[in-house]
C-alpha cells in the first residue's frame with residue numbers, strides 16, 4: 491500500500507489515497523499502521539475517498555483504531571497533499587467529514603505557501619451535541635467536575651468531536667498522562683472526550699496541552715485548539731482571535747463574526763513509502 495506521512499505541528503498522520511489503495515478493515519489497519527514500534531507510527535490514519543457532496547471525503551482513525559468525526563491538523567495536511575499531488579487544482583478545497591463539510595484554503599504569497607487556513611465550521615455548545623450525559627439545558631461553561639478527589643472546572647465544546655477544556659494556573663504542574671484518560675473516559679461523556687488543559691498567558695495567547703481521545707498525549711490538536719479558543723472567549727479570558735501555543739508549535743485561531751472558527755497553521759510532508767498490508 492502506498493502511503494504518505496505528514497504532520498501538523500507534530501500531530502502526525504499516515505495519509506492513504508483510498509481511491510487507489512484497498513484497505514479491508516480500516517480500524518484494524520489503523521491500529522497496526524499507527525503503532526510506533528511495529529508499524530509506520532502515527533497519531534492517526536487518514537483515508538481519502540470520493541464524495542458526492544464535497545471535493546473529497548476524509549475519514550480519520552485514531553491510533554487506537556477508533557474512528558473520529560474530525561481532525562483539524564489532518565485537514566491542513568490533506569489540503570496540501572491533494573494540491574501537491576495533482577488530485578485537485580484549486581486552493582480552496584471542500585472535505586466531507588463526519589462533522590460536516592470542512593473547508594481548508596492554501597494561502598500563497600509570491601507563489602510560496604504561507605499557511606493553511608481552515609474554516610472549521612461553527613462550534614456546538616448544546617450539551618446534547620457534545621454529547622454529555624444528563625439533563626443539562628445550558629452550555630457547560632466553568633462547571634465543576636471532580637475526578638479522583640480533585641475538582642476541575644470544565645467547559646464543553648464540540649467541533650464535530652467532543653472537547654472538555656480545563657483552565658489551570660500552571661500547566662507544568664498537570665500530570666496529563668494520569669488525569670487525561672480519567673476525564674476522557676468519565677461517565678459524563680458517553681462518546682468519551684478529548685481533554686485540553688489551558689493556561690492563559692494574555693488576552694491574545696494561551697498555552698495548551700492535550701490528551702486526545704483514542705490517541706493519548708499528542709503534540710497538537712486542531713479541533714482542540716479551536717475548542718480552547720471558544721472556551722477562552724466564553725470564560726472571558728481572551729479576545730476572539732488568539733495564538734494557541736502547543737507542544738508542537740503555534741496555531742492562530744479566530745472565532746469570526748459569522749460564528750465560524752478559522753484555524754491557520756502549517757502542514758508538512760515527511761516521507762513516502764510502501765506498507766506491507
Ligand SMILES: N[C@@H](CCC[C@H](N)C(=O)O)C(=O)O
Nearest residue numbers: 558561562563651711712713
Ligand atoms: N488531532 C486531531 C483530532 C483527532 C481526533 C480526536 N482524537 C477524536 O477522537 O476526536 C485534531 O487536530 O483535531
